[in-house]
Amino acid sequence: MSSQKVDAGKLLQQIDSPEDLKKLNETDLPELCKELRQFIIDIVSVNGGHFAASLGVVELTVALHYVFNTPYDQLVWDVGHQAYGHKILTGRRDTFYTNRMYKGISGFPKRDESPYDTFGVGHSSTSISAALGMAVASHYKNEEQRQHIAVIGDGALTAGLSFEALNHAGVEDSNLLVILNDNCMSIDPNVGALKEYLTDIATSKTYNQLKKDIWRLLGPISKFGPNAREIVKKVEKSIKGTLLRKSNFFEALKFRYFGPIDGHDVKHLVKVLSDLQHIPGPKLLHCITVKGKGYPLAERDQTKWHAPGLFDKITGEIKKSAAPKAQAPKYQDVFGHTLVELAQQNPKIMGITPAMPSGSSMNIMMNAFPDRAFDVGIAEQHAVTFSAGLATRGLVPFCNIYSTFMQRAYDQVIHDVAVQNLKVVFCLDRAGIAGADGATHHGAYDLAYMRCIPNMIVAAPMNEEELRNLMYTAQLDQVKGPFVIRYPRGKGVMADWQKPLKEIAVGKGRKISDGDEVAILSIGHVGNFAGEAIGLLEQEGIRPAHYDMRFVKPLDETLLHEVFKEFKKVVTVEDGCIMGGMGSAILEFMADHNYQAQVVRLGIPDKVVEHGEQAELYEECHYDAAGIAKTAKALFSGSSASNRLIAS
Incomplete structure (x- = not known):
């Protein structure tokens, strides 16, 4: 900007x-x-x-x-x-x-x-x-x-x-x-x-x-x-x-x-x-x-003008960048509308947010079902344990908290939800790089801090359709225990996103494209960056395979066996901290099953990332499309990469 x-x-x-x-x-x-x-x-x-x-x-x-x-x-x-x-x-x-x-x-x-x-x-x-x-x-x-x-x-x-x-x-x-x-x-x-x-x-x-x-x-x-x-x-x-x-x-x-x-x-x-x-x-x-x-x-209108973006100070008109006719929605709005759709079908669904109804789009459910959606104030710990209390009575709370703020309720997630294996659906907005709010607001750590908790399911959608389907899956009776769905700040990639809801098998990823020599394993929205990177590489005659893992816990071990039997060069991509995240989970799988491969992990490095536009920070952290392509190309050509990890 x-x-x-x-x-x-x-x-x-x-x-x-x-x-x-x-x-x-x-x-x-x-x-x-x-x-x-x-x-x-x-x-x-x-x-x-x-x-x-x-x-x-x-x-x-x-x-x-x-x-x-x-x-x-x-x-x-x-x-x-x-x-x-x-x-x-x-x-x-x-x-x-x-x-x-x-x-x-x-x-x-x-x-x-x-x-x-x-x-x-x-x-x-x-x-x-x-x-x-x-x-x-x-x-x-x-x-x-x-x-x-x-x-x-x-x-x-x-x-x-x-x-x-x-x-x-x-x-x-x-x-x-x-x-x-x-x-x-x-x-x-x-x-x-x-x-x-x-x-x-x-x-x-x-x-x-x-x-x-x-x-x-x-x-x-x-x-x-x-x-x-x-x-x-x-x-x-x-x-x-x-x-x-x-x-x-x-x-x-x-x-x-x-x-x-x-x-x-x-x-x-x-x-x-x-x-x-x-x-x-x-x-x-x-x-x-x-x-x-x-x-x-x-x-x-104090909510609207909390952080309005650019505006004409004389007329008050808030300026919006030109957009194509069919524009992808914000992930938070997909969440809000889908939650109402699910609540219409399932009377057990409740919505909870700690003081962020407009920021998380929980206000959509608060308007549609005012007796089933709660703003509990700036009280993340209470939001989680309140949700746990609802769950003990057979209700299905969707507890919607920004990823960075969920850190404040970590004890409650473990003690009050996971230990008791209660069915609370945690929807973590602003996961990954948050942008201009900077270091205090990046949702860098949730993949790492959630996947280490017993009984926890941890997933991230690559697009709006997957977000809807994960939400649908999480509230099904046959899915037990706590369920985390994390998604980023900003827009998705699908203008036509309101498709019929369908179940996603828990712990199952998907192969997006076949390829040679190098496999790219991504989780969440950054899978779209990986797709762009593959498009760039194909222009140079390099064709990596692409897998969307969907779940960091449980991992799709069947898919990973397929990957490591076929590929000896792997790039993992996540919009989260490298330490303890999906890439670390992949390495653990390799070690546990005695596979040998060259693996490069891309994600948020072990440092405090400051503020800037999301695109600028993705580039700084080397997991934008160009960074992914550069890493995959270096592996393909056999050249040494500074952050390569050789595991066996």
């Missing part, structure tokens, strides 16, 4: 660091916020990226860097969707046009990118734990003056990790400030009792009249010293008595709760944050914000 520079406003042009920001008069901050918001709109509209979340915290971002001494004071952003303004104000304004581009800056805070990025993030709900660890370390090192701030959204607060951190922080005498960025949204609207509780707080008509509560709670606490009530008066003046009687949830965890306050009043934020610096111990400031603030279309 090409990148495009954009000019900043007059005030923003002067700011290369928070030190420059502090030189501004407080009266200049509203104008700076206006320029910063416009700069984000200008950049994201032409270069793409996450959008609405960062617009919603412009004033909070400016106030935080204006008040606190970053990076000495440790500022931790949760997830990172909201950190674009932070990046721009901390020395990356002139490189922000490369945001999420191949070899450009990351779309998320990243420790090796800037000292202002104190903690690398990408998955939600980590900020409080990380900031608490930093605060405890500062206390241990006698750095009591150092501030530690975690900015977390109300959606991220639904995760168990956040509750665990709050529970711990309440009993630590650490200098920790948690800022709750409450906009009632994650990517989709937030769900659950906590959301309703926070909404109740935010709509209270009495929260500005609770001066006595501040006095009662903070005044008598002796550790504030002789100036306790003076501190209380300062805070009360800034916050205008917004400590709530109904804040007992946070108070029960021994946090001092302040708010809710307007998260778009930058001057008031500066006053409140300045005063909160003087209050020791764990504190929580509740800020009410609007996701997409300042761009009316994003304010009205």
Whole structure:
């Protein structure tokens, strides 16, 4: 993707660091916020990226860097969707046009990118734990003056990790400030009792009249010293008595709760944050914000504008690349429509997703069968064990989680599903290279971490038709135990994909084409790359055979015996980590059956792959069509390949 520079406003042009920001008069901050918001709109509209979340915290971002001494004071952003303004104000304004581009800056805070990025993030709900660890370390090192701030959204607060951190922080005498960025949204609207509780707080008509509560709670606490009530008066003046009687949830965890306050009043934020610096111990400031603030279309449809791609900033028209008349659908949409089709036939089918109904297309079933599809919030562990509970009563849960997020529920997959051999169908979206979201979002490891679990079936479709048929197979009564189906981000290859459903024999692959000397064994969507590679090689008179393995567990041993009896040169291709993946399974089979062959494994190498377009990263990892063709040609000609493994 090409990148495009954009000019900043007059005030923003002067700011290369928070030190420059502090030189501004407080009266200049509203104008700076206006320029910063416009700069984000200008950049994201032409270069793409996450959008609405960062617009919603412009004033909070400016106030935080204006008040606190970053990076000495440790500022931790949760997830990172909201950190674009932070990046721009901390020395990356002139490189922000490369945001999420191949070899450009990351779309998320990243420790090796800037000292202002104190903690690398990408998955939600980590900020409080990380900031608490930093605060405890500062206390241990006698750095009591150092501030530690975690900015977390109300959606991220639904995760168990956040509750665990709050529970711990309440009993630590650490200098920790948690800022709750409450906009009632994650990517989709937030769900659950906590959301309703926070909404109740935010709509209270009495929260500005609770001066006595501040006095009662903070005044008598002796550790504030002789100036306790003076501190209380300062805070009360800034916050205008917004400590709530109904804040007992946070108070029960021994946090001092302040708010809710307007998260778009930058001057008031500066006053409140300045005063909160003087209050020791764990504190929580509740800020009410609007996701997409300042761009009316994003304010009205916050899910659509979470990461809209390229768009016309004037009209709001989202730009789409030209496509052929008959266009292949996204895998996620094939999943969503097929799940509804199956649910119409099988009343036992249920759908579960952790806060990704639109991203995974579970919203299609939620609309069709609202009593049979559940968004459980950002709670992958709960999603898996909840699914296990459904399965114990004879229902067939389709638990749809991004591959990278499934890592967070690995214990539940083993302990609550596999050990009990429960029939839960795990549909892992965004498996393999995820693209511009980068290292934290690549679904690199699922083939390896799922195939080592007993009772598990692990499969990957090469196209939309196979995805449908695997889903159909997984829900059949005769198929027992947990079943994993993994598929990539983006479009498939079949415009005509809505074909009659049919069963696929579990553990059976297929031969796609005959060939000579070299066999290519692929699994999943990258089998299409292998097909393209064979087309390139045939132009040079080289004709490898091609096998679609379909299953990494159980392996099709009959097919593999056929392969190794006929071929002594083999290329394995997978959109997953080489270590422990399908290629490793093939080598294990070879060793177990005393075959000898030259094998080259292609896939995600043993390194952290950064961000970029999927095609760019496939090329970097050498398993795009050209990379597969080059490897197969090297084997065919007998030349040495750097990553060849000779096994016997």
